Amino acid sequence: MAIAPxxxxxxxxxxxxxxxxxxxxxxSRRTMVGRIVVGVLVAILFLVPYLVMLVxxxxxxxxxxxxxxxxxxxxxxQVGNYLTMWSTPETPLTYNLISTVVIAVFATLLxxxxxxxAAYYTARFNFPGRMAFLFLVIVxxxxxxxxxxxxxxxxxxxxxxxxxxxxxxxxxxxxxxxxALWIMHSFFAGIPKEVDEAAQLDGASRLAVLFxxxxxxxxxxxxxxxxxxxxxxxxEFAASLVIMSTAENQPLSVALTKFIGQYATSWQYVFGVSxxxxxxxxxxxxxxxxxxxGGLTAGSVK
Amino acid sequence: xxxxxxxxxxxxxxxxGQNRESLVAALPWIGPVLILIFGVVLFxxxxxxxxxxxxxxxxxxxxxxxxxxxxxxxxxxxxxxRILLNTLVWVVVVVTVTVILSLALANxxxxxxxxxxxxxxxxxxxxxxxxxxxxxxxxxxLDRDYGIMNTFxxxxxxxxxxxxxxxxxxxxxxxxxxxxxFVSIPFTTYTLLAGLQAVPGDILEAAKMDGAGKVRTYFLxxxxxxxxxxxxxxxxxxxxxxxxxxxxxxxxxxLPGYSADTLMTYIFKVLQFDRRLDLASALSVINFxxxxxxxxxxxxxxxxxxxx
Numbered sequence: 001m002a003i004a005p006x007x008x009x010x011x012x013x014x015x016x017x018x019x020x021x022x023x024x025x026x027x028s029r030r031t032m033v034g035r036i037v038v039g040v041l042v043a044i045l046f047l048v049p050y051l052v053m054l055v056x057x058x059x060x061x062x063x064x065x066x067x068x069x070x071x072x073x074x075x076x077x078q079v080g081n082y083l084t085m086w087s088t089p090e091t092p093l094t095y096n097l098i099s100t101v102v103i104a105v106f107a108t109l110l111x112x113x114x115x116x117x118a119a120y121y122t123a124r125f126n127f128p129g130r131m132a133f134l135f136l137v138i139v140x141x142x143x144x145x146x147x148x149x150x151x152x153x154x155x156x157x158x159x160x161x162x163x164x165x166x167x168x169x170x171x172x173x174x175x176x177x178x179x180a181l182w183i184m185h186s187f188f189a190g191i192p193k194e195v196d197e198a199a200q201l202d203g204a205s206r207l208a209v210l211f212x213x214x215x216x217x218x219x220x221x222x223x224x225x226x227x228x229x230x231x232x233x234x235x236e237f238a239a240s241l242v243i244m245s246t247a248e249n250q251p252l253s254v255a256l257t258k259f260i261g262q263y264a265t266s267w268q269y270v271f272g273v274s275x276x277x278x279x280x281x282x283x284x285x286x287x288x289x290x291x292x293x294g295g296l297t298a299g300s301v302k
Numbered sequence: 303x304x305x306x307x308x309x310x311x312x313x314x315x316x317x318x319g320q321n322r323e324s325l326v327a328a329l330p331w332i333g334p335v336l337i338l339i340f341g342v343v344l345f346x347x348x349x350x351x352x353x354x355x356x357x358x359x360x361x362x363x364x365x366x367x368x369x370x371x372x373x374x375x376x377x378x379x380x381x382x383x384r385i386l387l388n389t390l391v392w393v394v395v396v397v398t399v400t401v402i403l404s405l406a407l408a409n410x411x412x413x414x415x416x417x418x419x420x421x422x423x424x425x426x427x428x429x430x431x432x433x434x435x436x437x438x439x440x441x442x443x444l445d446r447d448y449g450i451m452n453t454f455x456x457x458x459x460x461x462x463x464x465x466x467x468x469x470x471x472x473x474x475x476x477x478x479x480x481x482x483x484f485v486s487i488p489f490t491t492y493t494l495l496a497g498l499q500a501v502p503g504d505i506l507e508a509a510k511m512d513g514a515g516k517v518r519t520y521f522l523x524x525x526x527x528x529x530x531x532x533x534x535x536x537x538x539x540x541x542x543x544x545x546x547x548x549x550x551x552x553x554x555x556x557l558p559g560y561s562a563d564t565l566m567t568y569i570f571k572v573l574q575f576d577r578r579l580d581l582a583s584a585l586s587v588i589n590f591x592x593x594x595x596x597x598x599x600x601x602x603x604x605x606x607x608x609x610x
Contacts, residue, residue, distance in 0.1 A: 043425075046427055049440065068448075130328075142541055142596075142597045142600060150585075150586040155346045177339065235433065237434050241570070252432075256435065257551075265442075278430070278435060
């Protein structure tokens with residue numbers, strides 16, 4: 001499920017229900033307090049694993065392996081773990097972080113470069129094979145690298161690209177392309193084409209119409225596509241596991257699994273690195289929280 | 303009214319007709335997408351199917367064509383029935399429980415209360431976070447000796463003493479299922495929330511005027527409106543859970559043999575540890591065929607192309 005790749009939901013969000021609910025059928029104070037209590041419990045439930053991570057990353061090695069375990073560190077908070085973890089012997093974490101960043105950034109740039117013109121064109125113009133093209137996009141959107149890893153591994157082996165950033169950039173880009181294209185397509189489709197026609201009457205070229213007129217209007221869609229591609233590439237595991245064989249080249253998701261099953265795992269480092277890897281993507285997702293409900297629904301921009 | 307129920311309007315058709323372009327004119331715009339999809343998705347798929355009919359040495363040399371021998375070999379594998387059963391249980395339990403819990407959570411998060419946005423953001427966290435890292439915390443937490451979740455279960459009286467959940471097949475699979483549900487709920491909840499917000503307010507008011515109770519309104523008015531969101535949630539989850547590797551790989555990774563494997567974790571064992579690319583390809587082709595069936599169901603039931 002990784003990031004369960006968000007898909008297009010063919011429903012239209014209606015006006016915010018807020019006014020409706022607070023209105024005539026306003027609820028009693030007791031019900032509202034009850035909702036807040038349930039809300040807090042729900043939030044805690046979903047945050048607990050990450051709080052365990054955070055607290056664990058601040059324990060000493062002997063404390064995190066203590067039997068029986070203690071909930072909170074009693075030897076003081078080991079903030080220094082966040083510095084010492086980079087030189088742990090299990091895996092070269094600095095290189096793993098660099099690999100993760102490089103692969104995610106370039107895969108996202110490639111997707112943006114390739115998907116934006118196609119999304120614009122398919123939203124604006126009709127051409128023979130347009131439906132076939134969109135069908136292809138829908139179908140590949142449902143596939144994940146794990147399904148084709150056996151084929152991808154062999155292909156990259158023959159192309160002499162195994163164990164390279166290029167292989168993982170291409171794979172992450174190709175498998176996230178469709179979703180990004182589909183999101184941007186629905187945003188472009190939401191802009192009245194009269195806007196384009198007016199600009200073209202003024203003598204603007206198609207590229208100028210795309211860049212000057214349309215991009216500023218669809219940027220929420222582009223941001224959503226960027227964040228989804230970036231986070232999915234950042235967290236990719238299955239294909240990297242097989243294709244990236246050198247310790248230095250592996251992304252964090254693969255590198256961290258090497259700690260598991262050891263005699264005395266340095267859990268404090270596993271969790272420190274996890275926090276460093278998770279916080280940025282949580283921030284990115286928080287930025288598009290509203291879009292997760294409204295914006296993923298195809299054609300929601302009217 | 304949700305527009306998706308309306309047939310495509312002729313207005314759109316004629317507008318598009320005015321802008322009819324040739325395929326040659328379209329190629330510079332869509333060509334790069336086609337190159338990536340053909341080169342990195344369709345080609346490896348075809349290559350994998352081809353490889354499944356070859357004998358490939360452990361060093362990676364293509365030795366000879368063997369027809370369907372790889373398929374008969376993996377299908378005759380005595381471990382396969384158990385693996386398929388595990389896969390079925392894994393997918394059915396995770397998806398069913400996920401959808402039921404997400405339905406309840408989406409209903410709750412659709413009600414107004416102070417701090418709702420913060421709660422919604424907390425629910426998003428497992429969606430954004432790496433599944434490998436989330437699973438790792440559960441694996442550590444359930445350790446018999448130093449696992450903090452084990453201690454918690456003992457402290458609240460659910461367990462008499464710490465239990466080594468990842469040390470035997472049934473409990474390791476159970477723990478994996480719990481993690482699978484945990485990481486699947488965010489996407490599912492948000493999908494259903496989008497569906498709930500699309501339920502028109504006037505329908506709810508009409509139901510109220512007609513004297514329908516809350517329960518009746520929910521089952522007779524709201525749920526039918528959620529049908530398409532539910533179809534998306536179920537099918538996307540089926541495909542994601544079916545293809546999930548990290549959760550089971552980590553949770554059941556310390557167990558010997560194949561008794562806790564699903565098709566996906568088994569493929570990766572054959573690929574990585576046995577280094578049998580030909581057999582792994584044959585298994586992947588079987589896996590791929592199942593995925594295609596689910597995708598076909600998605601295209602048929604959800605009709606994602608409808609807006610066009």
